[in-house]
Amino acid sequence: MANEQLADELNTEGTITVCISKNAYPPMYWKENGQLTGFDVVSMEAIAEQLGLGLQFMEVAFDGLMPGIVSGRCDMMRSGLYVSEARTNVADAIPYLRTGPALLVMSGNPAGITSTDDLSGKTVAAQSASANAEILGELSESFETAGQDSISIALYPELPETVAAVQNHRADAVIETDVAAASVADSLSGRMEVIGGLFDSDTMFGMYFPQGSLLKDAIETVVIELTEDGTLEEIAVQFGLMPENIASVEEIQG
Template identity: 40%
Template sequence: MKTLKVAALGLGAMIAVAGCSSDTDGAEASGAAPAGLMRGGELSVCTDPEYPPMEYFDAGDTTNPVGFTSDSAKALADLWDVDIAWQITSFDGLMPALQAQRCDVLWTALYLSPERLEVADGTPFLETGPGLIVRTGENGITGADDLSGRTVAVQGGGSNELTLKRLSGEFEAAGKPGITIQAYPKTAETVAAVTNGKADALIETDVAVVDMVSKSGGALQAIPGAFPTDTKFAVYTRKDSPLSAPLAAAVQTMHENGTLDEIAVRYGLDPARITTG
């Protein structure tokens, strides 16, 4: 792996430089790198390293994120024989950062959704779905149907929030109380909301549920099978980007040669859930 670089950006900075030109000269000259990189010899990756085991900072290192998606992005840079540069931003600023050309790819724990595919190209890499967490000993919630009339915490701006809104609408259409949705910027805040009794439950991607429960000191428990595993994580490029096809091919290659399987096992994920279709 070549040199690692980190850039921490706010949304204002993203917008301010949205019109900057991209330097693609020489991109093809760097090993197997495809045409279309903003800077020749460098893969710039947008991520929000707040989500173990997918992407996070470990042991006080705030420059080099680790986790399934982070290590996969590093493997992609190795495959293309280029450096990797991290563009660290908040969850709700990830897609705007990609659109503002602050990175070549957006590889973090984002669902593949029709809304995102309207503005970006997505390549799936892992099957997933929502998971449900409650306080330990909470006997009134055994599944999604028990969320009627409850307060549920969620990281705002993602598909899990949309899932809650749809479910709440279904409750109300059936004459039942809807869900009071508490949306927070960070997942740690959703955990605190449930632990402190501000919310009855939290909805989070199933790959993160085990980690969140294990770190709660016994305060939280997962509700298995509350939601189906019915979606996928995807790595994104800008719509119709020249990188879209090479990226899809690279992810397929890393799946076939076992690279993604090895990374999945490293972080306690089931390699059987890796998908490229």
């Protein structure tokens, strides 16, 4: 009965529809010879295989990811979004990888940013509807409360636009996940650099599901199995991620 109910829940019979952002980045996911690959993709392939289900990825705009879950357009979403209270108020989540914010600046760090205090009075680009934008907003409010200059937060729909803002001198830095920031810096061959260690790194990337989803329960069970048998750590190593950053069973179960 449970399997029948799960099948009825899926948008496409026998197939999990996973929403991802249109702007892919290694090592999480990217296109190689026209095919998606990366840690998120190969991990989901292993999960779907265990469930005996097919898998299809739907690319949507970053700010359309959570609406896609809430509306039920996506069976699930896995696209480098932090697990946050605001998101878990409207959707269910499974944490799967430890991460945290980092800053991306032009090579040589011309704005001289070495601590979060240095962001007072600076312009920082962020993706709209992102948890990183919320982090900046809270930090900016703390500056104002202390009588310091606030942060000018420049919001853009997608990651490439935030990077372009710094390259075109419209912003001093980009705030992004440490994984994405490192990927961008690597792709630009030294023209930009990552400043890490300024923010807490105890956040998690999460897979999101419509509230009450049977798929969430089924995938959580499989993720625990693949965590315990080391499969997810092996996939992490395959794509250059630190295996110790894979969420523990205790973290998955909350």
